[in-house]
Amino acid sequence: MKPHRLLPVVLLLLTQLMAGCAVTKTDIQGFNLISIAEEKELGDKFAVEIEKQNPVVNDPELQGYVERVGKRLLTGARSVDFPYTFKVVLDDSVNAFAIPGGHTYVNTGLIKMAETEAELAAVMAHEINHVVARHGTRQMTQEYGYSLVLQLVLGQNPGLLAQLASQMFGKAGMMSYSRSMETQADYLGVETMYKAGYNPEGMLAFFTKLDSKSASNPSQLARFFSTHPLTAERIQEVQSDIGQLPPKSWPAADQTEFKRIKAKVSKLVAPPAKPAAGTK
Numbered sequence: 001m002k003p004h005r006l007l008p009v010v011l012l013l014l015t016q017l018m019a020g021c022a023v024t025k026t027d028i029q030g031f032n033l034i035s036i037a038e039e040k041e042l043g044d045k046f047a048v049e050i051e052k053q054n055p056v057v058n059d060p061e062l063q064g065y066v067e068r069v070g071k072r073l074l075t076g077a078r079s080v081d082f083p084y085t086f087k088v089v090l091d092d093s094v095n096a097f098a099i100p101g102g103h104t105y106v107n108t109g110l111i112k113m114a115e116t117e118a119e120l121a122a123v124m125a126h127e128i129n130h131v132v133a134r135h136g137t138r139q140m141t142q143e144y145g146y147s148l149v150l151q152l153v154l155g156q157n158p159g160l161l162a163q164l165a166s167q168m169f170g171k172a173g174m175m176s177y178s179r180s181m182e183t184q185a186d187y188l189g190v191e192t193m194y195k196a197g198y199n200p201e202g203m204l205a206f207f208t209k210l211d212s213k214s215a216s217n218p219s220q221l222a223r224f225f226s227t228h229p230l231t232a233e234r235i236q237e238v239q240s241d242i243g244q245l246p247p248k249s250w251p252a253a254d255q256t257e258f259k260r261i262k263a264k265v266s267k268l269v270a271p272p273a274k275p276a277a278g279t280k
Contacts, residue, residue: 023178028079028134032137033141043082050099054089057089057108065261074196076194077129086105090108098136112262118253122205132188
């Protein structure tokens with residue numbers, strides 16, 4: 001078989017091998033066919049499409065606040081391979097999402113639901129660590145194959161790029177990661193919060209709150225639960241992860257700025273959220 005005919009077979013085998021690789025929550029060095037440079041380029045392309053579909057809030061104080069929280073969290077991340085950005089989008093569903101390359105978006109609904117900065121930081125830390133562990137490109141390669149993802153990187157299929165941006169990250173739905181990837185993002189998120197000076201109990205508090213409110217306001221939480229299934233086991237695992245950290249005294253955090261930002265966000269009116277993929 002000639003080398004150029006062998007290449008698709010090799011790529012297929014590598015993709016299958018990647019699909020079979022288990023995600024260990026303590027190890028971020030997972031097998032990935034996409035390079036760091038390719039992932040950044042792909043993320044930049046996705047960001048353009050996403051910001052066409054999601055209204056970014058044009059408020060310097062609000063954007064500056066979320067960026068400060070994000071950059072503080074990055075000081076506790078295991079790896080910062082990408083030039084992360086942090087933006088607020090006008091959407092009352094309780095969620096945040098990060099795309100390959102580090103572009104991170106926080107819904108206004110998340111800020112409205114959070115009661116402390118640590119709770120907001122918990123969800124952001126989880127999303128940041130999907131990028132740290134490069135879950136996005138790993139999941140995309142498993143689902144669509146390396147050759148298609150490479151086409152997107154090279155800009156060879158702009159129509160499909162826009163479609164996937166909507167399906168995976170836009171209002172039509174959010175990217176669904178494997179259970180092991182979600183577990184790893186929780187684990188790394190707890191670790192990141194601790195190292196960045198945020199009390200990781202904020203993650204436990206927020207998850208517990210979401211669980212208790214799921215029955216009373218399912219429409220607002222539908223997209224979060226459709227992409228981040230919140231089980232009792234998952235909450236218990238977060239609690240266990242926190243318990244394994246060295247004991248630390250956490251002084252009461254000043255919530256003045258957070259409350260001011262939350263009050264500003266409460267006045268913003270978002271368009272009705274579309275149902276998450278797979279929901280009615």
